Amino acid sequence: MKIIVAIKQVPERDARIRIDSAGKWIALDEIEFRMNESDAYALEEALLLKEAQGGEVVVLSAGPERVGQTIREALAKGADRGIHIASDRLGEYDALGVARLMAAAIADEQADLILTGLQSDDLGLGQTGVILAELLGIPHSSLILKIEKTEVGIRVLRELEDGWFQHIEMTTPALLTIQSGNTRLRYATLMGIKKARSKDLRVIEADALGVDAARCVSLDSVMLPSRQKTTQMLTGTPAEAAAALVEKLQQEVRVL
Amino acid sequence: MSTVLVFLEAKSGEPTRISLEALAAGAQIAAATGAALAAAMVGAATGAGFGMLGAAEQVFAIEDPLLAAYTADGFTASYAQLIAQVKPEFVVLPHTYQVRDFAPRLATRLGRVLISDVTGIAMDAGKVTLTRQLFQGKLNGQYHAVVGSPTLLSVQAGAFRAEAAAATQASVTTFTPNLDAASIRTKPGEPFRAAAQTVDLASAPLLVSVGRGIKDEANLPLVKELAEALGAELAASRPICDAGWLPMERQVGSSGQTVAPKLYLAVGISGAIQHLVGMKGSQCVVAINKDENAPIFEIADYGIVGDLFEVVPALTAAVRKAKG
Numbered sequence: 197m198k199i200i201v202a203i204k205q206v207p208e209r210d211a212r213i214r215i216d217s218a219g220k221w222i223a224l225d226e227i228e229f230r231m232n233e234s235d236a237y238a239l240e241e242a243l244l245l246k247e248a249q250g251g252e253v254v255v256l257s258a259g260p261e262r263v264g265q266t267i268r269e270a271l272a273k274g275a276d277r278g279i280h281i282a283s284d285r286l287g288e289y290d291a292l293g294v295a296r297l298m299a300a301a302i303a304d305e306q307a308d309l310i311l312t313g314l315q316s317d318d319l320g321l322g323q324t325g326v327i328l329a330e331l332l333g334i335p336h337s338s339l340i341l342k343i344e345k346t347e348v349g350i351r352v353l354r355e356l357e358d359g360w361f362q363h364i365e366m367t368t369p370a371l372l373t374i375q376s377g378n379t380r381l382r383y384a385t386l387m388g389i390k391k392a393r394s395k396d397l398r399v400i401e402a403d404a405l406g407v408d409a410a411r412c413v414s415l416d417s418v419m420l421p422s423r424q425k426t427t428q429m430l431t432g433t434p435a436e437a438a439a440a441l442v443e444k445l446q447q448e449v450r451v452l
Numbered sequence: 453m454s455t456v457l458v459f460l461e462a463k464s465g466e467p468t469r470i471s472l473e474a475l476a477a478g479a480q481i482a483a484a485t486g487a488a489l490a491a492a493m494v495g496a497a498t499g500a501g502f503g504m505l506g507a508a509e510q511v512f513a514i515e516d517p518l519l520a521a522y523t524a525d526g527f528t529a530s531y532a533q534l535i536a537q538v539k540p541e542f543v544v545l546p547h548t549y550q551v552r553d554f555a556p557r558l559a560t561r562l563g564r565v566l567i568s569d570v571t572g573i574a575m576d577a578g579k580v581t582l583t584r585q586l587f588q589g590k591l592n593g594q595y596h597a598v599v600g601s602p603t604l605l606s607v608q609a610g611a612f613r614a615e616a617a618a619a620t621q622a623s624v625t626t627f628t629p630n631l632d633a634a635s636i637r638t639k640p641g642e643p644f645r646a647a648a649q650t651v652d653l654a655s656a657p658l659l660v661s662v663g664r665g666i667k668d669e670a671n672l673p674l675v676k677e678l679a680e681a682l683g684a685e686l687a688a689s690r691p692i693c694d695a696g697w698l699p700m701e702r703q704v705g706s707s708g709q710t711v712a713p714k715l716y717l718a719v720g721i722s723g724a725i726q727h728l729v730g731m732k733g734s735q736c737v738v739a740i741n742k743d744e745n746a747p748i749f750e751i752a753d754y755g756i757v758g759d760l761f762e763v764v765p766a767l768t769a770a771v772r773k774a775k776g
């Protein structure tokens with residue numbers, strides 16, 4: 197089975213969010229980046245499938261040079277090779293544009309399965325995978341927790357709302373967006389990190405893919421959200437804040 | 453005249469609450485742009501639920517046996533065909549798990565991009581601008597659709613107020629899509645629920661809920677002690693249950709339980725929207741978080757910005773002292 201895993205490099209979750217001077221995105225200096233969480237689960241599912249069925253895992257990512265580190269991390273965890281769509285201006289593409297770049301970059305791969313996380317931790321659109329499936333003309337399922345191989349294709353476990361689930365049978369090639377939490381994520385071993393250095397990482401310039409960067413939607417500005425409630429902030433030392441809270445819980449909330 | 457077309461979801465023949473919120477969002481855009489409001493829902497036109505769509509001037513019942521069970525292929529093809537007939541300027545959908553599954557495919561088929569999970573609609577210099585959250589709610593982004601139509605958007609649960617059903621009965625037109633069984637490439641099974649729950653968080657009056665900020669399973673006793681001191685049940689955000697540190701049945705949020713206790717004490721929870729939808733009905737929310745900009749503070753009644761490893765033990769001690 198040949199599996200492509202599309203991963204995104206995003207600012208780490210605890211990163212301090214500051215708006216840049218143009219008010220259009222966050223300031224990226226002093227930010228540390230890491231693999232998008234649900235993409236890490238997609239990679240884990242791909243590696244588990246490969247271990248069980250044999251085959252190849254190819255990681256695909258788009259972005260500036262720093263994205264190479266995240267691809268190397270995936271290679272260190274066990275992916276076989278990487279494809280880096282290189283662009284310093286990826287923000288100028290909308291989700292359809294990015295998916296078109298990806299579709300063009302993997303057009304010759306003939307993968308059986310394409311996996312990606314269900315949404316990114318930064319933009320949170322939750323769309324790129326599904327758009328890619330439509331562009332490639334293959335079926336998809338989203339919010340997938342488990343993948344089993346069947347005689348004609350795959351059977352997947354999809355998460356629905358409020359604790360409901362559903363099995364879906366589908367043919368391959370197919371695209372799945374993976375929900376986090378079904379498995380424990382592995383760490384790269386020292387041996388894996390060493391091996392990753394010699395694995396094939398192909399860099400394709402985005403501009404060479406012949407994709408029109410014209411957008412359908414535009415992100416005009418970003419801003420801090422306004423508070424919906426008036427929050428009473430309790431300050432002081434931990435002991436003072438705790439004492440103030442207990443007083444509120446006794447006298448105003450009346451739960452103590 | 454241009455049209456705003458709202459696609460609704462039905463449960464047992466009735467439009468769901470979030471669908472009526474989407475209809476309200478559609479009505480807002482129609483009023484602002486001088487467009488007509490149309491609604492569409494899968495089901496037989498004789499269904500009573502269609503009577504609740506009176507706010508719309510035109511209502512379509514999308515009817516086909518192949519739509520009895522949801523599939524992305526069936527819904528994408530049917531909706532695309534109705535859009536081709538109605539030619540709306542705006543298409544509005546509720547941001548549900550189902551819409552998340554097919555709407556990006558629908559938009560792509562139309563050569564467009566869906567603006568997903570919208571929380572606000574405004575007019576700016578004659579154009580409609582849409583607000584959605586970025587970075588798990590830490591930022592808001594303002595979007596607009598560039599030339600071309602339709603503009604497709606999905607609206608977040610609770611972001612718009614569902615209007616009471618209009619008294620007038622809308623006239624319902626049956627729309628029969630041209631579907632072919634072979635074009636539906638997935639075979640969905642019956643939905644099922646996971647094993648019976650042994651913890652009923654929904655009935656607990658006091659909840660102490662723990663998130664990513666706890667950092668390690670070994671630190672959980674810290675919040676367990678606070679919960680015991682308060683006489684509260686222990687809950688968690690998704691990452692804690694994903695990691696296996698607490699069982700899934702203690703998870704609060706869109707994929708877990710929905711709770712509305714007297715007190716919801718959130719420890720080290722940043723407050724991503726998937727978590728907030730599960731607890732924002734709580735009577736009192738207390739948040740302890742090291743990041744003063746964490747979205748949880750937007751809905752908290754009381755907040756303490758600080759290191760939970762210092763604040764929680766202090767709070768446990770203070771609660772014990774108060775209880776004597």
